[in-house]
Amino acid sequence: MLGSFSAALVLGLPARFYVITTAMYQMLAQYPPRFPLAAAMGVSLFAVMFAMLFLYRRIVTAGSYATITGKAFRPRPMHVGKLRWILFGICAVYLFVAAILPILTVAFASLQKLAVGRPTWQSWTLDNYVTALSLDAVRSALWNSLLLGLGTATIGVLFMGLLSWIIYRSRIPGRGVIEYIVMFPQAVPRLVFAFGMLWAWLSFPFSIYGTLWLLLIAYLTVFLPLGVRTISSVLLQIDKSLEESAQMCGASWGYRLRSVTLPLLRPGVIAAWLLLFVASVRELGASILLTGPNAKAITPAIVEAWFSISTELTAAMALIQTLAVAVALALLFTFARRASQYGGE
């Protein structure tokens, strides 16, 4: 949570309530930008994160936290009697406040000319959607984000699948180190990471800054832990002997990969693809520093609209984005359910 950024930015900034990431962003967004100070803040945040990561590893390695063991285990429902409805109520209220209410509010605001608590009949409109979809900036940002989502997800599953395979299945020396490096971006707040990238690429001879390529590279890096974990969790469920028996049948590496490993890995690859897609489309922390006039992404564009245009238009944009992500999520769940069973084909 130390690295969290988007909520703090939108809710905290107008009230001048800063957290470390938003403060860093302020340093960089003002003119002239105060790079050294922002860098110092980033490094200190870095240090705290690593201390935490170290502590976490100490705790996890100290004891056994395995829940899945050789013995058959089945979760047993607990009887809570009359408490049942109270507990259900608490859950429902939480769900409502945390997830449904914000979306309803956004929808509510997006459908008005001027967002007020008690709108009259005439104030309802679809204009905001028309505007949002007709603005070139918004259209290109949404298009860019979907394109980046596709690119990140597609390149990501290939690249991260290969990394998972190297870490958990190959005999390549130094694969333990690779595992550590892969999990590295998890410890670094995305804003700090993007800041580092920004500086690094600015001083590079060829100009990649201000293009979608930079965003693609950034996404592929910050989502490395997500993709590798998703694919390796499926890879680890595939018993090694399934690949070995194909080898003993005389199949070459490529043939084995095609006929055994990939088909068995398919559910995991699909899940990883969709997760990467969704994560890329809604990414803010890294994108906000790396977008340029010709390379906008939808989430930074929404934040920009929030600070400079109107609440209603922002709401409409946010809802369009939410809808796009929701469609992807619906697909994810359909595939995830099918992923739990093989055969029957």
Add this chain to the structure above:
Amino acid sequence: MVHDNASVTNPTTSLGDAHIEVKDLVVQYGQVTAVRGVSFAVRLGEQLTLLGPSGCGKTTTLRAIAGLEPPTSGEIVIGGVPVFSSAKRINVSAERRGLSMVFQSYAIWPHMTVFDNVAYGLRVRRLGARDIADKVRWALEMVQMGDFAQRSASKLSGGQQQRVALARAFVFSPSVLLFDEPLSNLDAKLRAEMRIELRELQHRVGITSVYVTHDLEEALAISDRIVVMRDGVIEQVGTPFEIYNFPRDAFVADFVGSANLIRGRHRPECGRDGLIALETPGGTLVYGTTHGRPVGADGVFSVRTIHLGLSREAPAAQANLWSVRIRRRVFQGDLTQYHVDWEDRQLVVRCTATDPLDEGEQAYLTVDPHRCVLLEAERTTA
């Protein structure tokens, strides 16, 4: 030579009809040495079993032959062709060794039908569709799974999966079949059936095979020869009969079925009729056979619990007849196990339960001296 360990003591000697030769095999994982200098040979068409407790290096040895585990040093020759040699820097990859393997976990591919599973090795070898169909049918008939060809592999029971795994392993006529504890995940009754089926199948197909198990009965039932391993080295090599009746040392005697060990000082002057006598610390003379092994000043006899006899009336035995008291009786179904007081220790006797003796009863204990087998001297401390 009684013990077929020519290749153990002298690795350069190769058997004339050896199909697989393993010479000075060493396998290390980091700091751990799983196999420390193992040498043996498997004859053409022979079923050889690597037997030992878990962690003895038997599975590692098998996987090294398969090419799934890279050895640290040594040499593996299959059909006269070296597939691994640390000296010659040869390491043929597993898929090019022309072997086949049945895994402990069956390793049936859940996303394929039974037919596709069995056909896999044939498709790899680019056989024609008709040829494949014929061979798969033949292999499935062989393991009595002919009706299951179109069934999804994920919907089979454990025993059925193991049969499919077996069919998949021999359908493409490999030169060697490797088995890694293939029956250990089946229940006892099915295991006993499959044991006999495997033996019959092996005779019908006639493939050289190497089998790994920790189950003594399994090893005795299916093997032409057994290699007993412990801590990464070979303890003894021999036919099931030799291994069972003439264990070389205390470990094999104990691991290969329960045995009583009787220690004593050698009394050469008491020997007769080709038997030797050991005098226990309590002064009892026990007669036994050397089985051609040299006798030192002291010796240890291994006596199988099943070879000792108990009776109420004194039998007409010349030697090894003692009066004992029944200390404890444990009913085990087919057999009854007695613990009897003998000198200042107890001996374990197992016999059929027709006329049970009571605890505390006096009885006569006897054993045929030819069933008291001297262990090899330098190994008795183990």
